[in-house]
Amino acid sequence: MLDFLWQGYGCPGLSILSHALVGAEIARVDASCCTFALVHSSLCMSTIGMLGNEEQKQKYLPSLARFDTIGCWALTEPAYGSDASSLNTTAVKVEGGWLLNGQKRWIGNATFADIVVVFARNTQTNQINGFIVKKGTPGYRATKIENKIGLRIVQNGDIIMKDVFIPDEDRLTGINSFQDTNKVLAVSRIMVAWLPIGVCMGVYDICYRYLQERKQFGAPLAALQINQEKLVRMLGNIQAMFLLGWKLCKMYESGKMTPGQASLCKAWNTLRARETVALGRELLGGNGILSDFLVAKAFCDIEPIYTYEGTYDINTLVTGREITGIASIKPSASGKIKGFTASQK
Known part of the structure; x- marks a missing residue:
């Protein structure tokens, strides 16, 4: 458990689910601000809290919690x-x-x-x-x-x-060892998996208002069946992403989360987010490529989120190794690719 991050050392005492919800709401407005906060807290602070000694926690965490440093x-x-x-x-x-x-x-x-x-x-x-x-x-x-x-x-x-x-x-x-580093990465992927949820909620908010306000052919864009279908698909993706993120937090809190499950949530949520922001860009038509409407900004922001904290492909391989017991590929010294088992990793 990451009790150090939410209790003591000047931290507010939030659960990991509450922390994830706060991150999603920040990302709903701006993904960059959320990324800044996650690097600061879920990576830097988490590492000191999980893997530092008591003296290091007392020395660094309080000022980090206040954003003084x-x-x-x-x-x-x-x-x-x-x-x-x-x-x-x-x-x-x-x-x-x-x-x-x-x-x-x-x-x-x-x-x-x-x-x-x-x-x-x-x-x-x-x-x-x-x-x-x-x-x-x-x-x-x-x-x-x-x-x-x-x-x-x-x-x-x-x-x-x-x-x-x-x-x-x-x-x-x-x-x-690198296995110690992986303890931090597994937890930070929980938080990163919630970031695209927030981005997509923000895009949905904008698209919903836009379709209600803009008129074409004598009616609001929201009256067109094809636009309603896209809006419904966006909402379905957001709710599915939210439920997967919620389940991951609950598994972590009960001590049952595995690295493969964290990687699955991060990979799947960012994949669905790509689809969702693309639908939002379509709904805004030409205005969808203008940063003034923020959907274009979200369209670009989701690309680095899809890649950082493990690319989609790498995260799927982490999960695939966990569910099959077989690591997929490993380059040989000659540069050729050969299969290998988890025990050979």
């Missing part, structure tokens, strides 16, 4: 996205701490975050460890990625680290 989470690298466990960033043990060297990419909030949770490979153990890097640390540099088509408010960044010294007290002692 902003956090981000750096796992993905230029060469390793879906295959994040193969990351190249290194952590070398030195007297009193660690030296980090490497690059990260697509890191939300990176350009202005006060603290960054960075994942690096321990050169002594070859395992993934986690570190808290403070803004302004010598050797750390973050630059904004330009020309995104979606989530444009979110400042995704490229991070370069050259001999960045991290004191021992800022090594997250609960991260000793």
Whole structure:
């Protein structure tokens, strides 16, 4: 359970379902604002709360909970996205701490975050460890990625680290392998699965009002049968997405949620969201491509949501491995693809 995030350390004490509902309502207005908050809370704060020691929780979580400090989470690298466990960033043990060297990419909030949770490979153990890097640390540099088509408010960044010294007290002692990192990813996918629900609710709101107000052929657009069918399909998708998200939260609260179930919800909800926002764009006709009506913005915003926190394809493979017991494919050293079992992972 993520009690640390909703109880104590200055946090309000909400359940994960309440937290998800708040996120969906923010996304209903703006997906970028919701993404900013999720990077800050569901990734950065969750990692410190789940995998940090008591001293680290007391030191960092209260100010993060108040938004006095902003956090981000750096796992993905230029060469390793879906295959994040193969990351190249290194952590070398030195007297009193660690030296980090490497690059990260697509890191939300990176350009202005006060603290960054960075994942690096321990050169002594070859395992993934986690570190808290403070803004302004010598050797750390973050630059904004330009020309995104979606989530444009979110400042995704490229991070370069050259001999960045991290004191021992800022090594997250609960991260000793990539399996520890997966504990955070599984939970954050719950929250990300609710983000497209909020986006689609916002699109539905706009389309409903638009069809009632705009007239063609002497009647409101809402009077056309084909428009009613599209509106009903949008509403059906939203309700199905909501119920799947609700079930996932209840499974988590009862301790029965699995990574495959979290991946299924994230993959399926974002797939349905793509269909829903596309229907909304159609309903607005030419106005559907204008950012003034916000449906076009949502149409673009859903694309990065479909991809981040595990692409649709990767999440389906996570779930497929769980239900069959067989991992689908693994590249060999020669570059050829061969089948392999879960025990060979």
